[in-house]
Amino acid sequence: MAAYSSPKRAKTPLESSAIMNRPYPFRADKSRAFPSPAVLESLPFDVYLHNMPIWYRLDNAGKLYPSVSGNRTTTVFRLSAHLSAPVHAGRIQTALNNLMPRFPFFAVHLKRGVFWYSLKKSTRLPLVEQDSKYPCTDYPLLRRGIFPFRVRCRGNLIAVEFSHVLTDGTGALIFLQSLLAEYLHLSGVPRQDCRGLPVPGEAALPEESEDAFKRFGNPLLPPPRTLDKAFHLPLSLEQKGRYRITTGIIPLKPLKEQAGQFGTGINNFLTAVMLYSFEQMLQDMPPDMRRRVTAPIRINVPVNLRKFWPTASTRNFFVSIEPEIDPRLGNWSFEEILENVSCYMNTEMRPRFLAARMGRNLRSEQNILARLAPLGVKNMFLPGLYARYGTNLYTSGLSNLGAVSMPEHLRPYIQRFDFIPAPAMDEKVKASVISWNKHIYMNFGRLVRPAITELYVFRTLVGMGIPVKVESNGP
Template identity: 45%
Template structure:
């Protein structure tokens, strides 16, 4: 039997907000502020920097569109913080309750194209379907990978439930009959901000691929599928985690690519190779937030010092990760970002002016400092009764005109999906990366869009 659906947003979150006074609660339901990380993403939203990342799930049977739309309608009440529209204020953007309900979209050959988030009635995400696949594309200004995955798991779970699958244990999957908790709304950055912590040290711009960008809107996928057990065995052999191992392979691939260029061309490319590796802060600071709560660390090597062996790179990544992924170091990034937002002068600068500076800030602190991005969403677990119905989960990074390629990793059941996305024609980094994995003795299957 289908459980009672709570589709009315205000009704659904009513009980969860009992400690708040009536007047405050009404205000809380109608609108809320953007989190610290989100602000910058709204400034740079464009056809080139779409800030959209994607998580998809392939099912065993073709999608029943009517049921999927119904499932989406049902779960929206459980995610009231995503049932919003970005509005423009005098000093800041803010989220306002969206009067419409999100509609399904068909998928396209080149996904993750620009979403005009400031338009009235637009949701900060898309739900797409094609053949057996359900995909969500979330704008980074509303949430990070963890929030989007929670949403997709709830959507797939509810869809399969409507398709007649009986599930006894729903694990941690959000169900339409549950009440959202107040902590899911919280801005984790502001909660953990300490004003006395100093800024992190500045880093210099890194090596970037010299390849020419494709037309706006074209986004190529290269998906590498590897058995989880075997890759974990190899990572364990090197005594490092899976993320560390893949980061080392990525750095090694970029270095090999640079050293394969003719000497004259190579000279200009000998800049530090640095990767952006997002860290899920919910693992460091206990938080239930469904909004952005991740920052990054930047392991790297300097090819000017000479060609590093793979073992040397593994050592560098291992020690870097141990020393940098700590609350003390991450606190510095939180302090720098939140301090900027709380500055009374910054607060009172009109949004139009802030936007201009925001772009410069994004370039200065953002992608010019990295040669690529690798993000690991971890293992996706679904209730046992649904596992047979789901073939895979895949995760794709947002496009960047600076790093040009990016890698997002996720595992489901016995397979690891290493998903590369690029806005250049040549799969140059992918080639070096997967060839290295094959050399390490791993069987790799490649799929593309």
Template identity: 30%
Template sequence: MTKNIKRITEKDNWYKLDLSAIVYPTLQRKDFSSVYRLSVVLKETIQPTVLQQAVDIALKRFPTYKVAIRKGLFWRYLEPNQRPGPFVKPDIRNSCMPMPFKANNRYVIRVYYYDRRISFESHHSLGDGTGGMCVLQTITAVYLRLLGARISNQYFVLDVEQKPDSGEFEDAYLRYANAKVRPARPGEKTYRVRGTKEPFYTLNVINGIMSVKEVSAVAANYHATITEYFNAVLLYALSKKQESEWHLKIRPVKIAMPVNLRRFFPSKTLRNFISMIYPAIDPRLGDYTFEEIIKHVHNYMQYYINDKFLRGDITTNAATQQNPLIRIVPLFIKDFVVRQFYTKIQDCNSSAGLTNMGALKVPDDMKPYIERFDIYMGQPFSSRTNCAIVSFEDILTINFASSIIEADVERLFFRKLVQDGIHVKIESNRDMEVLE
């Protein structure tokens, strides 16, 4: 009887996808993976059985991550998943591979271990990097506790004994989509990196590891923050690449960068709460020196990243989803339209992606166990490369992920850093023999 009641309440429990999560499952295809990966490198080799226990314990705290994605008539939704799993697995070379929603016992998260590294992969429709980082750090904390460490609950480490707060499931976009005007989305064809596509399910990764102190000293020389500096370097690398190629038409170079909205709009949500901004330079107006690019990026960020502009963006995005006409259209038509919009317009809107999670806060008593963090974004439609930056203590990691063979953008990017006097250490999963 009690079992029956429990089952009913569990069945009643379901979650709508949040505003930006709606597009990700639609786009999920063999050549596109909206899966991101967060990794933590510890100082001791990982013990799989203990890690499995830690995952089982920690995931009870995250009901919106222990879910399956299901189809309704009009929208997809998240349903609590009581199937066994998710199971920890030995790590693989091609991270962020696509997730069919019906495979893997319908789980849309994966946990991997390799040597000293724990990797957590999640489909983007469950949450953004901040949410995923909470899951990863909580799993890590539980894992370390099982091995006898004392770790306090702070920052990204949530209390596993506590009941989940309803604020953690909220679609925070809707709460803040209240601007009186809906600014138009930027829409302009930008420079696209050309390259030779890798065969199926290959993700080429190049990690650059450097010192935060060195980078911030260099950035300060240019009177910019670290994010602005890296944005400028990436814009510089992309524009140099465009210059070096033959083009019928020169196009603006644009970066898509997610901004964590929790900084401006208080919310405890573990689901998506990001908005995109697009720092850009337009080489058609003339040649930019690096100093000019960095100044331009600095000004753009100062001008654009504030609660007013971001609120406008949220309102524009929410308006589409809230439109009653759009709501009653069956899901398969929505899927088709969204896919067309994305491949034809949205994907052309930026030349590369860059995300900066910034300096990660870790509870003081967990710091001694951790070496560094890594972030990867999944395989995009086009031949662009995505760049993800994260730092912990004095180690800053830049993770480039792409599905093309050429590494021109990465090379220009890291060479610029080396020229500026930053010591960079490179790791890669690229198979060099293939390139001859």
């Protein structure tokens, strides 16, 4: 197979290093091939193997995902960075090899047990893969020996895709930041202080692999209210394996100013824009179709619990809150929706109410029937329960990772970051937000062909005087 390398041209300062000047060939097949023994023997395996347990239990959020993972609901999300020069796949592989001993908790694969899946340590390493048109798809998570994450590249892009079995957006972002730092240093950028980022040569902290749900959660707390089914877009799903991405590139300043005029922050503002856009879609439907809508419009908004309970854990540690409007109560103006969202967020984003959600999730895990049911039985029933009590309750989702920070000496070599949500069959369209260098990158992932949601959202923003540049991976 032909080696992967960039076209011949004058080298930029980023590419001037003599390290790893040979191209790195990708494997022809899509099985998760592993490095040769020579590569494995070059690693400090006294650190890599002995600083971690043989196996881990899945955390409270991760336990559900192996049983519900499939061709469409893959449980896989993506974080990526565009650099200022084409990337070198072999150098990325070296950076990944160097970094894995620092993240021993990620050097695992799923192990099937009698009652639950678990994470078992692996003595192998993941190989960098060539990127494909559709992200977060074609991921055989349950295949033997498969890592619950992968590193991909093409052009000037480096991407990491993680299953929620392993970690959440915060844990994945920490890994990507460290991978970028190591890659840029191998590419000739002088090594300077990367304080705050895990770097090769450091020992992993025990707290980084802790299940923070168990440490901070209390299953005895009263649960939050029970939700009913939400409104879903009346659109047919695309064929399996297709996940269409539309990105809106939004200047941070006008967005922040517009949100400030309403007396709120960017997250509340964008959540209100999402709800308002769905409300406008309903208003534009034929009257007979609109009359059949008997469910609220509800957005799933993940909350990073590390902001409320300090932990260095790189595992899952989040709960979801669910701002909504009910179209059966009449038409909603944007101002009404934003006021409703702000009041809801101000209440639900308090530790006592977040703790109640954490407690509910822990209590369901400790249910005696759930604990004693064999894994085969769980695999039969959990997908239906996940749809009924999970994705079926949300019209869409909006996940905001906030602003990315990188060491100052590395910033000139990074053009942008992107955050793509995991696909879900019931929600059909979801959005994720990340900020870098005075821009917001709002990525929509959809399992349907028409880009209706994105059209309404971006049209709403432009109507408020906020410019939006739109990109897509297909029609």
